[in-house]
Amino acid sequence: MFLEYRAGDIGTYRMDYSNPHRQLEEPKREIAVVDEALGALHTAGILPHTKYDRGKMLAHRRGVAETFEMPWTAITPRMQRLLYAINAIARPATMIAAGVFCGNTFISNGGAAVGPGACYAAENLIGIEIKPDEAARAERNVRGIDPTGVARVVAADAVDFVAEFPAPVDLLYLDADGDARRGKGIYLDILLGCLDRMPPGAVVLAHNSVNAAARLQHYLAFVRDPAHFRASVNVILDVEGLEVSAK
Numbered sequence: 001m002f003l004e005y006r007a008g009d010i011g012t013y014r015m016d017y018s019n020p021h022r023q024l025e026e027p028k029r030e031i032a033v034v035d036e037a038l039g040a041l042h043t044a045g046i047l048p049h050t051k052y053d054r055g056k057m058l059a060h061r062r063g064v065a066e067t068f069e070m071p072w073t074a075i076t077p078r079m080q081r082l083l084y085a086i087n088a089i090a091r092p093a094t095m096i097a098a099g100v101f102c103g104n105t106f107i108s109n110g111g112a113a114v115g116p117g118a119c120y121a122a123e124n125l126i127g128i129e130i131k132p133d134e135a136a137r138a139e140r141n142v143r144g145i146d147p148t149g150v151a152r153v154v155a156a157d158a159v160d161f162v163a164e165f166p167a168p169v170d171l172l173y174l175d176a177d178g179d180a181r182r183g184k185g186i187y188l189d190i191l192l193g194c195l196d197r198m199p200p201g202a203v204v205l206a207h208n209s210v211n212a213a214a215r216l217q218h219y220l221a222f223v224r225d226p227a228h229f230r231a232s233v234n235v236i237l238d239v240e241g242l243e244v245s246a247k
């Protein structure tokens, strides 16, 4: 089953990538849009419910704003809230994020289990970044918010890392922009590396389902095929978008 959730105002909801902590709208509006998106994911059978601790989400947001060195990010406040909420609700024991740059996307997912916004205990939260200097910065950022080491960043090619990862993967977040040949099309290569180790109910999140839809054509066709995934929803709450699929 493939569905779409679309906020009515994505034409005017815009962020400045170099000023990611700026408030873009009234908190009430941000919460309402994300609640609608979570409702669509619940209706599709992807999430068991839509409840998450909004105070903890704000504590997570503050922690990141205070500690992260972040040259830029395309993760809007709506997307940050959505990623946090999906993880807070799905509670993956193992979460892998592929292509984490400075770590913001990784911690938007992992912040539901570590740091000031933690609301459950995870076993493995792994961010993978192919550029060693970016991986080192992401690891420094993540250490600042999670001294426990449950969340960690590995400098590696996500395709190889995920294929060799020995344990079940409960949530996979895809954001790697690949090489010149594949671009974001690399998402499908990463997913296929661990699909057989994703248990029923496992969730895959693919960033840029809207603005990279052309490069993601094969990926989107794959996850929207009921032979592969039980349900898939294109969540369009900003111009980037997030495809959310459940096994």
Ligand SMILES: C[S@@+](CC[C@H](N)C(=O)[O-])C[C@H]1O[C@@H](n2cnc3c(N)ncnc32)[C@H](O)[C@@H]1O
Residues within 6 Å of the ligand: 072, 073, 074, 075, 098, 099, 100, 101, 102, 104, 105, 128, 129, 130, 131, 134, 156, 157, 158, 159, 175, 176, 177, 178, 179, 186, 207
């Ligand atoms: C453009 S960034 C994602 C930024 C994120 N959307 C944000 O707004 O903060 C994509 C990252 O994927 C990394 N990357 C590209 N190919 C990769 C691969 N095969 N494995 C791991 N990381 C990869 C790049 O080095 C880059 O840092």
